[in-house]
Amino acid sequence: MLNVGAAQLGPISSDESRPAVVKRLRSLLSQAAGANCDLVVFPELALTTFFPRWYTEDVSGHDHYYETEMPGPEIQPLFDDARELGIGFALGYAELTGPDDDGVRHRFNTTILVDKEGTTVAKYRKVHIPGHEDDESWRPFQHLERRYFEESNEGFNVHRAFGGIVGMATCNDRRWPETYREMGLQGVELIMIGYNTPIHYAPDPGQNALQGFHNHLVMQAGAYQNGTWVVGVAKGGTEEGVESLAQSCIIAPSGQIVAQAATTGDELITARCNLDKCRDYKETLFNFARYRRPEVYQRITNQKGVVEPPPLSPEGP
Numbered sequence: 160m161l162n163v164g165a166a167q168l169g170p171i172s173s174d175e176s177r178p179a180v181v182k183r184l185r186s187l188l189s190q191a192a193g194a195n196c197d198l199v200v201f202p203e204l205a206l207t208t209f210f211p212r213w214y215t216e217d218v219s220g221h222d223h224y225y226e227t228e229m230p231g232p233e234i235q236p237l238f239d240d241a242r243e244l245g246i247g248f249a250l251g252y253a254e255l256t257g258p259d260d261d262g263v264r265h266r267f268n269t270t271i272l273v274d275k276e277g278t279t280v281a282k283y284r285k286v287h288i289p290g291h292e293d294d295e296s297w298r299p300f301q302h303l304e305r306r307y308f309e310e311s312n313e314g315f316n317v318h319r320a321f322g323g324i325v326g327m328a329t330c331n332d333r334r335w336p337e338t339y340r341e342m343g344l345q346g347v348e349l350i351m352i353g354y355n356t357p358i359h360y361a362p363d364p365g366q367n368a369l370q371g372f373h374n375h376l377v378m379q380a381g382a383y384q385n386g387t388w389v390v391g392v393a394k395g396g397t398e399e400g401v402e403s404l405a406q407s408c409i410i411a412p413s414g415q416i417v418a419q420a421a422t423t424g425d426e427l428i429t430a431r432c433n434l435d436k437c438r439d440y441k442e443t444l445f446n447f448a449r450y451r452r453p454e455v456y457q458r459i460t461n462q463k464g465v466v467e468p469p470p471l472s473p474e475g476p
């Protein structure tokens with residue numbers, strides 16, 4: 160049994176200081192401790208505004224939104240609280256690494272998992288980076304994640320922590336079935352996903368009204384098809400004029416939503432997650448060892464884009 164909190168955040172303005180944001184996170188952590196939570200999940204980029212909505216000519220123009228150490232002195236109080244309260248957390252933030260062997264620093268959209276002793280036990284760097292690289296002035300706001308973050312090649316690793324097998328994914332990752340299956344194949348029992356999802360999707364605004372539906376659709380399917388709990392946590396509300404989806408939720412291995420946020424602001428929702436319920440699915444319908452057919456799934460890893468069959472010949476078959 161794991162008591163899990165999803166700590167949804169409302170908007171963070173571009174001039175909100177790290178200490179002010181950390182105060183909000185600490186308040187949610189303390190509420191979660193009051194609710195007897197073992198683990199709290201915060202959203203993607205939980206320390207800053209969603210800065211990829213603005214273009215800077217020089218990529219380093221946004222470096223003040225990145226963390227160069229974790230925890231740095233401004234974030235340390237959150238880790239101290241975790242240790243004192245005996246509660247773990249997952250936290251998304253922008254990571255700027257130190258120089259590698261070639262002197263290059265790297266930017267990742269990162270989530271860490273911190274245990275009840277306040278120790279970082281796992282790190283995940285976002286794999287599926289959405290949006291675009293260059294300024295697209297026709298959009299009402301930009302989605303320049305592909306300018307400000309590298310795609311991680313580290314994949315979807317799972318970790319023995321909090322008495323179970325847990326994994327992480329970030330925002331756009333939740334739309335890709337491979338995310339869940341990679342972790343499902345490692346026996347994952349709880350997947351933590353933070354997100355910032357603007358309601359307006361400029362390339363196809365017809366999808367705007369479906370954002371909430373798609374959000375739940377993908378996470379519920381991922382939970383059910385892999386027999387795992389999924390915790391989806393938003394930074395929602397209207398941030399710097401851009402409305403983002405809230406609807407944070409906790410999903411059981413049955414695919415059913417067992418808790419959902421009612422507001423678009425800072426809000427904690429909780430659920431008592433029985434990790435053994437994963438077996439109901441992992442050992443029956445989705446008994447991978449018995450029923451999967453990887454020998455006929457080769458396109459999944461050998462091919463990236465769509466390859467259609469050859470066109471029909473005008474002479475017929």
Ligand code: CDT
Nearest residue numbers: 289290302330331355356357
């Ligand atoms: N942060 C993030 O990954 N957001 C994306 C928006 C997609 S539109 C560019 C998401 O999948 O919700």
